Amino acid sequence: MNIRKTTLRAIIGAGLMALSVNAFASEGAELKHKHFSFEGLFGTYDKAAGQRGFQVFKEVCSGCHSMTLVPIRALGEEGGPFYDEKHPNPIDNPVIKAIAKDFTITDGPNSDGDMFERPGKPSDYFPAPFANEQAARASNGGALPPDFSLLVRAREHGPQYIYSLLTSFEDEAPEGVELRDGMNYNPVFAGGQIGMPPPLFEGSVEYSDGTPATVEQMASDVVTFMAWAADPKMEVRKRTGWMVMIYLFIFALLMYGSYKAVWRDVEH
Amino acid sequence: MSSSASTSAQEPTRRDFIYIMTGAVGAVGAGLYAWPLIDQMNPAADTKALSTIEVDMAGVEEGQQIIVKWQGKPVFIRHRTKKEIDEARAVDAASLRDPQTDDQRLVPDMNGNLQPQYLVMIGICTHLGCVPIGDGAGDYDGWFCPCHGSQYDSSGRIRKGPAPKNLPLPPYKYLSNTLIKIG
Amino acid sequence: MSGYSSYEPKSGFEKWLDSRLPIVRLGYDTFIFPTPRNLNYWWTFGGILAVMLMSQIITGVILAMHYVPHVDMAYDSIQHINRDVNFGWLLQPMHAVGASMMFLAVYIHMFRGIYYGSYKAPREVLWIVGMAIYLLMMATGFMGYVLPWGQMSFWGATVITNLFSAIPFVGDAITSWLWGGFAVGDPTLNRFFSLHFLLPFLILGLVILHVWALHVPGNNNPTGISVKDVEKDTLSFHPYYTVKDAFAIVVFLMVFAAFVFFMPDALGHPDNFIRANPLVTPAEIVPEWYYLPFYAMLRAIPDKLGGVITMFGAIALLFVLPWLDTSKVRSMRYRPLAKLFFLIFVLACIGLGWCGANSPMAMVFVTGTDAATGEPTGFSFLWLARILTLYYYAFFLLILPILGLVEKPKPRPQSIEQSVLGKGEA
Numbered sequence A: 001m002n003i004r005k006t007t008l009r010a011i012i013g014a015g016l017m018a019l020s021v022n023a024f025a026s027e028g029a030e031l032k033h034k035h036f037s038f039e040g041l042f043g044t045y046d047k048a049a050g051q052r053g054f055q056v057f058k059e060v061c062s063g064c065h066s067m068t069l070v071p072i073r074a075l076g077e078e079g080g081p082f083y084d085e086k087h088p089n090p091i092d093n094p095v096i097k098a099i100a101k102d103f104t105i106t107d108g109p110n111s112d113g114d115m116f117e118r119p120g121k122p123s124d125y126f127p128a129p130f131a132n133e134q135a136a137r138a139s140n141g142g143a144l145p146p147d148f149s150l151l152v153r154a155r156e157h158g159p160q161y162i163y164s165l166l167t168s169f170e171d172e173a174p175e176g177v178e179l180r181d182g183m184n185y186n187p188v189f190a191g192g193q194i195g196m197p198p199p200l201f202e203g204s205v206e207y208s209d210g211t212p213a214t215v216e217q218m219a220s221d222v223v224t225f226m227a228w229a230a231d232p233k234m235e236v237r238k239r240t241g242w243m244v245m246i247y248l249f250i251f252a253l254l255m256y257g258s259y260k261a262v263w264r265d266v267e268h
Numbered sequence B: 001m002s003s004s005a006s007t008s009a010q011e012p013t014r015r016d017f018i019y020i021m022t023g024a025v026g027a028v029g030a031g032l033y034a035w036p037l038i039d040q041m042n043p044a045a046d047t048k049a050l051s052t053i054e055v056d057m058a059g060v061e062e063g064q065q066i067i068v069k070w071q072g073k074p075v076f077i078r079h080r081t082k083k084e085i086d087e088a089r090a091v092d093a094a095s096l097r098d099p100q101t102d103d104q105r106l107v108p109d110m111n112g113n114l115q116p117q118y119l120v121m122i123g124i125c126t127h128l129g130c131v132p133i134g135d136g137a138g139d140y141d142g143w144f145c146p147c148h149g150s151q152y153d154s155s156g157r158i159r160k161g162p163a164p165k166n167l168p169l170p171p172y173k174y175l176s177n178t179l180i181k182i183g
Numbered sequence C: 001m002s003g004y005s006s007y008e009p010k011s012g013f014e015k016w017l018d019s020r021l022p023i024v025r026l027g028y029d030t031f032i033f034p035t036p037r038n039l040n041y042w043w044t045f046g047g048i049l050a051v052m053l054m055s056q057i058i059t060g061v062i063l064a065m066h067y068v069p070h071v072d073m074a075y076d077s078i079q080h081i082n083r084d085v086n087f088g089w090l091l092q093p094m095h096a097v098g099a100s101m102m103f104l105a106v107y108i109h110m111f112r113g114i115y116y117g118s119y120k121a122p123r124e125v126l127w128i129v130g131m132a133i134y135l136l137m138m139a140t141g142f143m144g145y146v147l148p149w150g151q152m153s154f155w156g157a158t159v160i161t162n163l164f165s166a167i168p169f170v171g172d173a174i175t176s177w178l179w180g181g182f183a184v185g186d187p188t189l190n191r192f193f194s195l196h197f198l199l200p201f202l203i204l205g206l207v208i209l210h211v212w213a214l215h216v217p218g219n220n221n222p223t224g225i226s227v228k229d230v231e232k233d234t235l236s237f238h239p240y241y242t243v244k245d246a247f248a249i250v251v252f253l254m255v256f257a258a259f260v261f262f263m264p265d266a267l268g269h270p271d272n273f274i275r276a277n278p279l280v281t282p283a284e285i286v287p288e289w290y291y292l293p294f295y296a297m298l299r300a301i302p303d304k305l306g307g308v309i310t311m312f313g314a315i316a317l318l319f320v321l322p323w324l325d326t327s328k329v330r331s332m333r334y335r336p337l338a339k340l341f342f343l344i345f346v347l348a349c350i351g352l353g354w355c356g357a358n359s360p361m362a363m364v365f366v367t368g369t370d371a372a373t374g375e376p377t378g379f380s381f382l383w384l385a386r387i388l389t390l391y392y393y394a395f396f397l398l399i400l401p402i403l404g405l406v407e408k409p410k411p412r413p414q415s416i417e418q419s420v421l422g423k424g425e426a
Helices: A047-059 A072-076 A094-101 A133-139 A158-166 A215-230 A234-262 B005-009 B011-039 B045-049 B082-090 C012-018 C023-031 C041-066 C074-083 C088-115 C124-146 C151-166 C171-179 C186-215 C237-262 C289-300 C304-324 C336-357 C381-406 C416-425
Strands: A006-012 A017-022 A104-107 A116-119 B053-056 B065-070 B073-079 B118-122 B133-137 B142-144 B158-160 B172-174 B179-182 C034-036 C234-236 C363-369 C376-380
Touching: A047 A215, A072 A094, A158 A215, A234 B011, A234 C088, A234 C237, B011 C088, B053 B065, B118 B179, C012 C023, C023 C186, C023 C237, C034 C237, C041 C074, C041 C088, C041 C186, C041 C237, C074 C088, C088 C124, C088 C237, C088 C289, C088 C336, C124 C151, C124 C186, C124 C289, C124 C304, C151 C171, C151 C186, C151 C304, C171 C186, C234 C237, C289 C304, C289 C336, C289 C381, C304 C381, C336 C381, C363 C381, C376 C381
Parallel strands: none
Antiparallel strands: A006 A017, A104 A116, B053 B179, B065 B073, B073 B118, B133 B142, B172 B179, C034 C234, C363 C376
């Protein structure tokens, strides 16, 4: 139980097949059981948490982590943390415009053939902190800070894993564990040694809504934000899903009625 | 369900009802299913995000023209000279193929005034879609389409050649004295 | 479609058309067709598969409008579909989950065929065409999984194409021919995309042959007894089985929708949300669930060529199944021993899937600890896979041939009608 964490991954139709796959972070410690607003059949993204999470991403994470597949405008699209019903098209949303302006985008070439820098527009994608993978590794002691766009879905139990990882750094490795140069001890990470130094400290950011910026709070907020970034259409998908399920249920009942009516006089 | 003999005459209608209901609900479902299959071909969110652009015209010198791309089309922004404006205004609009005064070719700024020095048009010939040559080309100090010889004056109105209409104007508005939002 | 036709053109136009292109007759005879009156719900999976194939072709053609088959853009274009294309968030999971649903349905369809002896004379060709469909489905599914160009896509493609390198003498030439290079790369992705688009239409063609081959002898049925009296034993396919199939299809669509809308990632692997990286292999390469039993067989054999032969042999056996089973009785309903061995066979297939999902070195259960290394000892998945592979082969090569000769079947009803009425009285 303590070392091998086996997960039931897929239960396929009428209990025909139940397969188990080892969580590949099998050496990592038990994950914390944190419940997030977006989990479950009715879960939605907590907007305030998403906005706070964006602040954490912008002020802390984005120094090393890219999020190249997400455009800035997505923040203001339906389901996004800054969605405003008054501006269904996010490129007209003043909040989104202001957020975009804060980013510096390299554009070009201009008529002289040179690249130039300009303030961001909502249609731009979040700029990456490093020009390429090699530059990112060189600046981070050989470790590559993973891209945030899909990170929550790229890890087994993504939200719990990232939340646990962010809140489980330990100042000193336990006895018998020799930390390699530049590594930090985190029992949740496979192998226990992680290149990323503890990113969050009490008060790393100052929340404008007055929420105390504890490490747990910031971790939970940034996970909410990252979960949205990885699956921005989740809310509309679940909402549509319920309508489809109800429709199919009614249709199935009617179809069963038709079936019974057709077969009414037949012995079978 | 009653099994008495008298009901047998009614039952076909009751059965028909459930068939009709099932068919109707199925047809509605098929229609709803078809919509995503059709709508996916409409412009995607990233395309729509580029449907409007902002252009600062302050950098365009008098007598110069810049071309910006908007929704995949070239937009001519010309800073007209006094001479070009006067020529454009001197024409009797009623005599033109596509009658429009020069003022009708402009959009008022935030204070409600026209800025006749700035002419903003979609640079696509109304004949067969070529991009006309600018910088005072042609007999009317305007634009000349190399494909079939259509000539536009300094207000972008058709004066000669096969094109039926004036060069079209994009939807745009002034955000400041020189900043416009196209789209 | 066969010689049998009950179609009578009524209007003048129908007569005119029927003597030129009898397309109305084709449609009519496909659906107004005598079908045993005792088919149970296991028989609805053919209709379900037809619907799923159409769904896959429709969503697939649409995805091809937005997908870019280039190593630098494939991964991003899938995200573009999910994030920006209108309803892309619905169509892409529908296609990915739909593949799993098709395999789920086809496995049920195949197990049903084995249990009720649907492969036996005169339906051998029907069965073989079905196996060809299954084989093409496996190829299509595999190449489709490569297209998103995530880590599992890339490494799955690498592992599976490397299987061919086990072939003596020409193996390396074949793999490099498959790749169009010296490793899986852009040429591989492009040809997989092309073939992934083509193969479903070949499948569709084979499905037409499959239905044709079905209409010559007609449906098998749970008793396995041939139709003796068309009046008493059969019902017209339409409306009796169209409505029954339609009901089953709607229920199946609910399962499908539950996955698409509420757990689109459940049947995939998290590693495929990481962009393909030819320099880093994932901790464990796991194929999609529907290949796991064969993957387990591959890994159960210590020899490379032997593993490949064992794996492909397991599929090849299915093609010759009609001639391996010696029993004169079609349905296992009347074969108590065969029924038992069949049940074990189903469990063995599921068990092989379980082995495929786990590392061969992992333990099914732990009995102790190795004193020297401290590693747990016990019964490993490797050995479970070996035992189950052995059973899989034995089922086809020993049990079915011998059982047919030695087993004493239970008494069977005289006719389909009698079996139906007998059940009604009980």
